[in-house]
Amino acid sequence: MLEDIGLQLYIVLFCAAFVAGFIDSIAGGGGMITIPALLLAGIPPHQALGVNKLQSCFGSFSATLHFYKKKHLTIKDNIVPIFCVFLCAICGTLLIRILNTDFLAKCIPFLLIIFAFYFLFSPKISEDQRAVRYGHTLLYAVLGCIGFYDGFFGPGTGSFLMLALIGLGGYGLKTALAHAKLFNFTSNVASMLVFALGGHILWLLGFIMGIGQFIGANIGSRLALRYGIKIIKPLVVCVSLIICIKLLYNQYF
Secondary structure: OHHHOOHHHHHHHHHHHHHHHHHHHHHOOOHHHHHHHHHHOOOOHHHHHHHHHHHHHHHHHHHHHHHHHOOOOOOHHHHHHHHHHHHHHHHHHHHOOOOOOHHHHHHHHHHHHHHHHHHHHOOOOOOOOOOOOOOHHHHHHHHHHHHHHHHHOOOOHHHHHHHHHHHOOOOOHHHHHHHHHHHHHHHHHHHHHHHHHOOOOOHHHHHHHHHHHHHHHHHHHHHHHHHOHHHHHHHHHHHHHHHHHHHHHHHHO
């Protein structure tokens, strides 16, 4: 397959990964750019998913690293949720081999519409940190479920992480975004390892796209910290609704 990919196509996929990394670092949904790009390039579906997870690791790591350096998160305080997300993402990726995702594909757009309007109109979403509203156990369980979902299906994972962290964890907007990137990186690594063990990754292509993801995510995370709610809130809502439209079109038209 690699010999069929010319230099021009590598450049196009690098640019797609750059744009996806930029958007994903702020609002999630980068996979809705990279997966179609990979499929249009003629990459078989299982390898497209594997490459997407590999290059996504670069983007989510870049954003996580930037937020970590700016002290918006600490690793030692998140060991338990990291473990929950990692384990559940592995389970989700393993399960996708034997189950079909048609039911999820039909339901997720409607869940994302609900999320987008909650995020748009909720007066509780701000830059300020609040106390955990429902206890850490429930929050960690929900994060684990989202990790499972990311391994199994994926679209909208960043949006769901943001909703859980803000709605259940009482996180401020920037802190929620920082932690969402950490947990998204965790689920990406877990899923990528499963694809790698199954031999479903084109490594050279994944690394080239990963460089684009890393650069785009670094720029996006810098803008998110600089402009805060002014850029994060509208972009999250727009990306969520765009994902909804694409998924609805794929499933019903």
